Amino acid sequence: MTTTQPPSQLPGFEVEPGSLNPLADARLAVELDTGDMILNMGPQHPATHGTLRLVVRLDGERVIAADPVIGYMHRGYEKLTEFRTYPQITTLINRIDWLSSFANEVPFIHAAEQLMGIEAPQRAQHIRTLLTELSRIATIYLFLGEMGLQVGALTPAFWGFRDREHVLNLIEGATGGRFHPNFNRIGGVKDDLPWGWIVECRAAMKRILDGCDDFEDVLVGNEIFQARTRGVGIIPAELGAAYGVSGANLRASGVDWDLRRDGKPYLSYNELDFKVWTHQDGDSFARYWVRLQETRESVRMVLQLLDGLASGPVMAKVPRIIKVPAGEVWVETENPLGQMGYYVVSKGAIGPFRVKIRSASFSNVSILPWLLRGLYVPDVVTVLGSLYFILGDIDR
Amino acid sequence: MSVLATLALDIGWGSTLAIKTILVLAIIPFGALVLGYTFLLKMMSHMQSRLGPMDPGGFHGWFQLVGDGLKFLQKEDIMPAEADRRVFAMAPAVIVMSTFLIFLVIPAGPRTIVEDLDVGVFYALAVSSLSVIGVLMAGWASSNKFALLGALRAAGQLIAYELPLLLAVVGVVIQAGTMSLQGIVTAQQDGSIFGITAIGNPFIFTQFIGFALFLVAAQAELTQPPFDMPVAESELISGYMVEYSGFRFLFFFIGEFGTAFAFAALAATLFLGGWAIPGVHGATAELLGPIVLFVKLMAIAFLMFWVRFTYPRLREDQLQSLAWKVLIPIGLINIVATGILKVAVG
Amino acid sequence: MSDDVVAVETAEADIPDPVVGVLAARLGEALGDGILAWEDSFGTLVIRVKPDSWAPAAEFAKGELECDYLSFISGIDWQPVTRPDGQEGSDLSAPVQPTEMTFGVTGSAGRFQVFGHVQSTSRHWGVTIKSDVDETDPRIASWVAIYPGADWHERECWEMYGIVFDGHPSLRNLYLPGGFEGHPLRKDFPLLAREVKPWPGLVDVEPMPGVVDAEGGE
Amino acid sequence: MIAQNVVFWILAVAMVLAAIGVVRSNNLVHAALYLVVVLAGSAAQFILLAAEFVAWVQVLIYIGAVIILFLFGIMLTRAPMREDLSLDNDQRLAGAVVALFLLGVLSTLLIQAFGDSKIDITGPQGSELVNNGRAGTLAESIFSTYVLPFELVSILLLASLIGAVVLARRD
Incomplete structure (x- = not known):
């Protein structure tokens, strides 16, 4: 099972000469050379959240080279969108990042609306913003718990699942679907909010805030958690940006950039008062910390929206059969995992001609070969966990 | 009595030995079940805001673990094609055997002990280190890189934490003036704190540093979080156990919780006075002894599992530096301090 | 809409977003006649450059325009979907396709184009850069030296469109198994699911809620 | 006396067989595991000789530490797992x-x-031999009669330990 292959045998595993045994005494180096081990982490491995496969070359437990192998879940959405009508596509893109399905729909619907020159009514925008933030909370809250699991603490993971349930209940109450709401329509949303939803939403937000405090106590304040995450997997800001790392991963490196605030205006974010949190360290701990603050910020946004929910219709007037005028548009939004964008090329038909799906996790994970070099195997797990990717979002 | 004496008995030593063996063998799964039920199923699930299994057996699902055990027994015995079959099969037995050997010297009453060895403490720690061999065998024979990594981690960790464990106990031994566990219990029962004999002299008061060291090191020996790198589900899946299934996995489970039971008993004996209640002697002590020991043991086990379900896991290098740079120096200082005080105070 | 750089200054006044004009002008100054066309597409600059200027454009964007962030690189095939029976015109099993080859907002010289989007995290602007690629020998310079994150995007583009990126360290399959034949995102690569089961037709298109009367329907 | 003799012979035969296994085995890990049996056997022999303390030292040091280091080293460096290395030579x-x-x-x-x-x-119980095997007796002789050799051995071991660290350190 254990193979001691020479470094050059695997593609992408070229190692700079001299980096293996930095010893002046060559004879000693030969005697003490323990040989490298190729370890396949995944495609079925608890740390890879699905079917990511990491081929790591180890010297002892130190990673010499890491090569992520993706594509086990590639569903060819970019091809499929060319054979679907616009309303049908929302069911597909729901499943890109399946934890925040609603947020996936928003930029695509927004792109179609821009091309058609339609604007959804304000109440629809508010409901969209509400649900987007709720799915952000549902996604990131799971991360907050799951990160505990990555460093070996089982209990926070259960807490994460427990409180997230309330948010999923809210999404289900509003849309009818817990995971794949498919609630957006071109020109608005399918339905208005049900009776009593707002009251329940406030109660759930209270729970989420309490839960954030718990995470702060159990993980952020824990010495072992800090020892495991501080200084591990540091992404320098410039390099992270050049790799296309986005969202909280980039903000944790000190880049103050949030598309909700800095991008082209979308949904109702310019009506809301919120803070974009950054952290200077860029390590796993910073990523956790930033996400924790973002969850609280999302709760604040939800509460603001509940207070100032506009009245009126939830659908604009749209033609019965949707034909989108010819044109090209690039719409990007700040999704829970980072920048999500669609480059939609329309030729005037009822379906798009070409949709380029820019998903956050794909770029976030592409930095792994650089990031994992020189770390220990346990750090690989914390770095993977702290980057927080969803396999569907990588493979699309 | 020593092993020698047991062997030299010419009447009935065989049947005595058989009875004792069966008793101790029964204690291991019993302890595993009790700890597994109380802490793994109930305490953990309540800490995680869930109920855990509630139905089997009527009372809070106490029968769940028994049922799980039975389920494991009837499962297929899967052996990896590339495995080193004999070593693979023997590994769980080695681990359970090491657990079994610890129980031999733990007293549960003035005469309720299998063997009151002259060097009981030393013996208990010596045989507890045997389980590493089982772990290494399992990891190596599984022919799986994750298992191998887990076994290597286990070996490095268990060797490193053998030392603080021993050093933590040395303080107790110095204070009690004996290495016999029975002697240590009596020393605590009959001891006094500033002349007050009401609670005897449980060494947890004088040897609290040793107690803390012992708990930390025991946690590492048991490969429980925050020192569970050898099994680390999120990294190595289950480390050396990854290829095991069916009753062999059950053996690992029993070994894990049985050893936790044994270490809790050991800690209770060394630091909390074991079976003894001050002033209670003779037949009453004989009768109450096991119950008292059990209560103290569960208190210690509660601490261990509380930590287990709360803390994240350290990294392997952090674990080593904790052992060598923190625990061992503290242990040595504790010994020196205890020695000086012993000589000075008497 | 302008077809050459000279028009940049004059067009600046009547575009909705002045930033787009400024960006286009600065790119035009740097690349000269390397720029073929540019357009303000809903507030984003889309600029089409000659293949030679593909890498310099990125370099300029990263250096001078402070576009430090690589969003994506991908390709596009402007040819309509080929019919399963090989005849001209749209694929009958795909009701959404046009019938003749037209090019998007900045035009194209041929069938294949690569396009990438880079953004500035500090200035909050972005540029979509397009470049034509030869149909018979599709190759273009790699951006990996400028944006290391281009690695995976170019690998994806390579396996999906067959466009070779010169200077890429290891163009190997990203999603598809090794030895996969064909380039799935090319329009002449059939969507096999649709061939097995043709498009069921438009009767399934359900009316949008609340718009029953929009076109005098039900 | 009979019991001791029987036990001695059982142990002796097992030890000899295991010792042959150590040198005959083609698999390094198997050899090390055979060595465990040999060492455990000798620990048992110590018990038969009423040297309990020495027996448990044998278990703790040799089985609990030395063999584990052997196995550790073998697995870390070689890990042959499948193919048995040819350990045979013409000596x-x-x-x-x-x-x-x-x-x-x-x-x-x-x-x-x-x-x-x-x-x-x-x-x-108080007989001389049994007493000699007790930890107390042993400690007394080590720390009084034989204190100089004991300390010398300690220094020797420490020196070799430091030497090993110096040799193995890479930086």
């Missing part, structure tokens, strides 16, 4: 000669030292 004759020589030396030594003197273990 069997030399090996046999050395083994015989060693056997001779040890036998002569033991016979000269103890002759046919009998070990009396049926005596009372």
